[in-house]
Amino acid sequence: MLGTAQGTREDETGEEPLRAVAVAVDTGEHDLDSSLRELHRLADTDGVQVAEDVRQAREHADPVTYVGRGKVADVAAAVERTGAGIVIADDELTPAQVRTLESELGVRVVDRTALVLDIFAQHARSSEGRTQVELAQIAYQLPRLRGSARNLSRVGGGRVAGGQGIGVRGPGETRLESERRRLRRRADDLRRKATGIADRRQRTRDRRTRGGVPSAALTGYTDVGKSALLNALAGADVEVRGELFATLDPTVRRVVVEGGEFTVTDTVGFIRNLPHQLVDAFRSTLEEVAQADLAVHVVDAAAPDAVSRVSTVRGVLREIGAADVPELLVLNKVDIAPPDRVEALRRIYPDARCVSALTGEGVAELREDLAHRLHRDR
Numbered sequence: 001m002l003g004t005a006q007g008t009r010e011d012e013t014g015e016e017p018l019r020a021v022a023v024a025v026d027t028g029e030h031d032l033d034s035s036l037r038e039l040h041r042l043a044d045t046d047g048v049q050v051a052e053d054v055r056q057a058r059e060h061a062d063p064v065t066y067v068g069r070g071k072v073a074d075v076a077a078a079v080e081r082t083g084a085g086i087v088i089a090d091d092e093l094t095p096a097q098v099r100t101l102e103s104e105l106g107v108r109v110v111d112r113t114a115l116v117l118d119i120f121a122q123h124a125r126s127s128e129g130r131t132q133v134e135l136a137q138i139a140y141q142l143p144r145l146r147g148s149a150r151n152l153s154r155v156g157g158g159r160v161a162g163g164q165g166i167g168v169r170g171p172g173e174t175r176l177e178s179e180r181r182r183l184r185r186r187a188d189d190l191r192r193k194a195t196g197i198a199d200r201r202q203r204t205r206d207r208r209t210r211g212g213v214p215s216a217a218l219t220g221y222t223d224v225g226k227s228a229l230l231n232a233l234a235g236a237d238v239e240v241r242g243e244l245f246a247t248l249d250p251t252v253r254r255v256v257v258e259g260g261e262f263t264v265t266d267t268v269g270f271i272r273n274l275p276h277q278l279v280d281a282f283r284s285t286l287e288e289v290a291q292a293d294l295a296v297h298v299v300d301a302a303a304p305d306a307v308s309r310v311s312t313v314r315g316v317l318r319e320i321g322a323a324d325v326p327e328l329l330v331l332n333k334v335d336i337a338p339p340d341r342v343e344a345l346r347r348i349y350p351d352a353r354c355v356s357a358l359t360g361e362g363v364a365e366l367r368e369d370l371a372h373r374l375h376r377d378r
Helices: 032-045 069-082 095-105 112-123 127-144 176-210 226-234 276-281 283-290 306-319 339-348 363-375
Strands: 018-026 048-057 086-089 108-111 215-220 251-257 260-266 294-300 327-332
Touching: 018 032, 018 069, 032 048, 032 112, 048 069, 048 086, 069 095, 086 095, 086 112, 095 108, 095 127, 108 112, 112 127, 112 276, 127 176, 127 276, 127 283, 176 283, 215 226, 215 283, 215 306, 215 363, 226 251, 226 260, 226 327, 226 363, 251 363, 260 363, 276 283, 283 306, 294 306, 294 363, 306 339, 327 339, 327 363
Parallel strands: 018 048, 018 086, 086 108, 215 260, 215 294, 294 327
Antiparallel strands: 251 260
């Protein structure tokens, strides 16, 4: 986590969360309000309180300062006004942008990518998950090492390390060149380990295929209720947590119905601008979707930006080679979604199924539909 050195509200440990100023450039390419709401949730997941937003409308980000130079003064004023200890940019920054902003603002500057990587680092529990996260962190860190004589931050962050979290979990202190060599050697070791894990995962998939058991993979935006839907479909007891990226490791459960049996796999969720380092590192995990017989695309029907989220998920699926996997769209959380929003989504996606993983509404029908779809061509 980023840290708990400053702020006003106490968290569950009794420490006050670090305050942050969020900075965003509005190029008109996406809904900035939705993007900033998501950035706030990411920060909150990482134990940080966003105290104020600073926005700037411009055609493209400034290559040196991200926002225009004049706007940097507004960011500095917001930092002083709120007592923030960190600034979070809503895009991935270049090393030059980070250096310039930190020099101008006098506080640490991190970007959306570092924030997401830090959350993944907190949630990685299995050997596979930790391996993939560390690979992604190294890919992010290597081009950002700077200062030949400058000590680099050590492992840890947030409540654990008193506020050194986002973007610095990982390698220990050393000089620049030897640190680069060490990181590259570590990355090579991790890739070999990841290859072994991927091979074992593929053998498991092959055994299921040889056994004639078709597979469905739950995919979608983060925090849309995929784990809850897995539990409802399979009578499973997978832990459900209402936070971003709660699931990193694929979870497979078998479903037996009158029409046959099939497996359902819960997979990692996506967000807008999912860091490419994570897509690369988690490729073997994401292949659970690419190699499934059916992609069950779960959508939060209560989300005001549900349509753009669908586009985001489909973009990632194309990136991982899953675009040709048959898709079934499932509108979840219809128990809390405004009825007019559900109807609007059904007009846009007429073949979608409506369910509530919480109340069970529509789950039995979905289970039968999945069995029919997965077995009709066998």
